[in-house]
Amino acid sequence: MCSVMKETLKPTNPLETLSDILHDDMAATNKLILDRLQSDVPLIPKVASYLIAAGGKRIRPLLTLACGNVFKADKHKMYGLAASVEFIHSASLLHDDVVDESDERRGQPAANLVFGNHASVLVGDFLFARAFELMVETGKLRVLALLSEAARTITEGEVLQLVAKGRIDLSYETYLQIIAAKTSALFGAACASGPALAGADEETVKAFYDYGYALGMGFQLRDDVLDYTGNEEKRGKVPGDDFREGKITGPVILALEKGIEADFWQRVMIDKQQGKKDFARALDILGSNGLLEESEARAAKYADQAVQALAQTPNSPIKQTLCEIAHYAVNREA
Amino acid sequence: MCSVMKETLKPTNPLETLSDILHDDMAATNKLILDRLQSDVPLIPKVASYLIAAGGKRIRPLLTLACGNVFKADKHKMYGLAASVEFIHSASLLHDDVVDESDERRGQPAANLVFGNHASVLVGDFLFARAFELMVETGKLRVLALLSEAARTITEGEVLQLVAKGRIDLSYETYLQIIAAKTSALFGAACASGPALAGADEETVKAFYDYGYALGMGFQLRDDVLDYTGNEEKRGKVPGDDFREGKITGPVILALEKGIEADFWQRVMIDKQQGKKDFARALDILGSNGLLEESEARAAKYADQAVQALAQTPNSPIKQTLCEIAHYAVNREA
Numbered sequence: 001m002c003s004v005m006k007e008t009l010k011p012t013n014p015l016e017t018l019s020d021i022l023h024d025d026m027a028a029t030n031k032l033i034l035d036r037l038q039s040d041v042p043l044i045p046k047v048a049s050y051l052i053a054a055g056g057k058r059i060r061p062l063l064t065l066a067c068g069n070v071f072k073a074d075k076h077k078m079y080g081l082a083a084s085v086e087f088i089h090s091a092s093l094l095h096d097d098v099v100d101e102s103d104e105r106r107g108q109p110a111a112n113l114v115f116g117n118h119a120s121v122l123v124g125d126f127l128f129a130r131a132f133e134l135m136v137e138t139g140k141l142r143v144l145a146l147l148s149e150a151a152r153t154i155t156e157g158e159v160l161q162l163v164a165k166g167r168i169d170l171s172y173e174t175y176l177q178i179i180a181a182k183t184s185a186l187f188g189a190a191c192a193s194g195p196a197l198a199g200a201d202e203e204t205v206k207a208f209y210d211y212g213y214a215l216g217m218g219f220q221l222r223d224d225v226l227d228y229t230g231n232e233e234k235r236g237k238v239p240g241d242d243f244r245e246g247k248i249t250g251p252v253i254l255a256l257e258k259g260i261e262a263d264f265w266q267r268v269m270i271d272k273q274q275g276k277k278d279f280a281r282a283l284d285i286l287g288s289n290g291l292l293e294e295s296e297a298r299a300a301k302y303a304d305q306a307v308q309a310l311a312q313t314p315n316s317p318i319k320q321t322l323c324e325i326a327h328y329a330v331n332r333e334a
Numbered sequence: 335m336c337s338v339m340k341e342t343l344k345p346t347n348p349l350e351t352l353s354d355i356l357h358d359d360m361a362a363t364n365k366l367i368l369d370r371l372q373s374d375v376p377l378i379p380k381v382a383s384y385l386i387a388a389g390g391k392r393i394r395p396l397l398t399l400a401c402g403n404v405f406k407a408d409k410h411k412m413y414g415l416a417a418s419v420e421f422i423h424s425a426s427l428l429h430d431d432v433v434d435e436s437d438e439r440r441g442q443p444a445a446n447l448v449f450g451n452h453a454s455v456l457v458g459d460f461l462f463a464r465a466f467e468l469m470v471e472t473g474k475l476r477v478l479a480l481l482s483e484a485a486r487t488i489t490e491g492e493v494l495q496l497v498a499k500g501r502i503d504l505s506y507e508t509y510l511q512i513i514a515a516k517t518s519a520l521f522g523a524a525c526a527s528g529p530a531l532a533g534a535d536e537e538t539v540k541a542f543y544d545y546g547y548a549l550g551m552g553f554q555l556r557d558d559v560l561d562y563t564g565n566e567e568k569r570g571k572v573p574g575d576d577f578r579e580g581k582i583t584g585p586v587i588l589a590l591e592k593g594i595e596a597d598f599w600q601r602v603m604i605d606k607q608q609g610k611k612d613f614a615r616a617l618d619i620l621g622s623n624g625l626l627e628e629s630e631a632r633a634a635k636y637a638d639q640a641v642q643a644l645a646q647t648p649n650s651p652i653k654q655t656l657c658e659i660a661h662y663a664v665n666r667e668a
Contacts, residue, residue: 041493095459099452118433121455122492125429125462129486132466136478144470144478152463158456159375 013332014324015059018066021318025065025075026058029082033061036083036130047115047123052090054106060190061086063215063322067194067208070318074197077138081197084147085190087131092154092182094124099162107236142196142205150189157181166246168262168270172253179220180213187216203312210309211322214302218330221299224249225292226333228283234334240279246272250298252282254291261285299330347666348658349393352400355652359399359409360392363416367395370417370464381449381457386424388440394524395420397549397656401528401542404652408531411472415531418481419524421465426488426516428458433496441570476530476539484523491515500580502596502604506587513554514547521550537646544643545656552636552664558583559629560667562617568668574613580606584632586616588625595619633664 061082191212306326395416525546
């Protein structure tokens, strides 16, 4: 298994290491992404490229390329697969922003504000359908099965979240179910589809799925904490987005489950009556009751799970980096 | 080729004949549809079954079953395929109603009004993803290619329509492009996927695609006319829905292209200032200038094209019924 542990983490960002290793593959994938968001209907590439060109970490296609490379998957098909994964993610962001009535995405006004909800819904549909066209071109049914299941699971997570919205009695278990469906399922499928494309056995495909799934959980749980404790300079934005939007995430659910300051959370998160000092108070409640630490400990467990999932798979420099990424995901400051 | 011509049409509805022939297959498909719209998230089957159980003609899955039966496709896979086609159609209706801000669908309040736009968007996504899962289960990449292309084309048609909304200078050509993308592409793929599932050669698959495509065009152009001339008793609703919603369809575009009563159309369709007698006046303008007849003649040409497309394919009772359906589509009164 991977030898990297939390203590031995290098100061470098292993996602950047991976980006460097896979620079040419990622460039080919980005080219394909831009190529396949084209359409005879000009509004489609306009909306799609507004979102996609605005950046984002491209972590999902990077994982697909990484896991495909471990098994020497066909390069050309791998690019199609990685683009497909990014299209599914982009489609879900477009629809998510409509449903959440978001104002901002990737540091710019959200597409729904610029082009309208209707265009966001339809262009999301386009990207989703295009993702399936790209997958069909790989000619691998196993890959299609993995990603169509992930795509369906994302929608189930979104609906579950929609139903849970504004509920102060949301259980931590349901919360984990939501982020598992919304985030981890696609992380898992992104990782598993690489070896699946290369024709790896089911056990190996499952190992990479489990890695990606646990990585996704760790990433999201760390995000929840960073939104309270994050450093403005390192993250390029002030903390407290979730708090100000009344988005109840892991640490707050832990507080509510333990009956800590229920009235405060009701006022600021549900009734959305927030004063100037309320974010500091929230941070203090979460900090002094060890709830941020508990969230971090839960995230760390997922990192260990991710590394463990790959234990029986062949060693390689990329696998080593994947293990580093699992720990980085739950220890990062940005 | 088919021997049925317009003159020899039986008074019976050939769609009902087809439903009778395929009764057991359709029942199995309906069972599968209800089974596969289930989810652990209760709101999903609630919204999905609200739309799907409200009826609709189920013409697309019926066509898939019919064309699959001609080639003795595997029954079980055929049901999955037919359900998949209906799911794609249902997903597009849910999103279409959000985009059009529709009040009514299938004689009941539209899902977006009952459950909200957000639920309609997400449950549409679910059905779309589920459609792909069902397709993957058929194990036929050719079928996946046909339907993923159709799904993408539908979204392009929707966006084209969104952009064209409220434009009085919409050309008839662009209008045909919109209905081809929104309706005919899925009709074509629904028909072609039957023989594709059974492993028929490309020429045959294309012939069935062309049949379905032309059938879809004829259906839609006839719908446009019926919305002006339709009999309330036979259709179960008063004519004029498109007119009252300011939806510019074929006959009106013909009037505008010929410069007939441009001011009137501007007032009633764009500015939506409609008086009590305006629908009668619209009907009179379209009738006295031969524009409804011209629309019917164009529809009839598509019926001929549909029949022609099947000319070189093997004769069978189902093929005979398909030819009757092509003519029925453009001559029906309801």
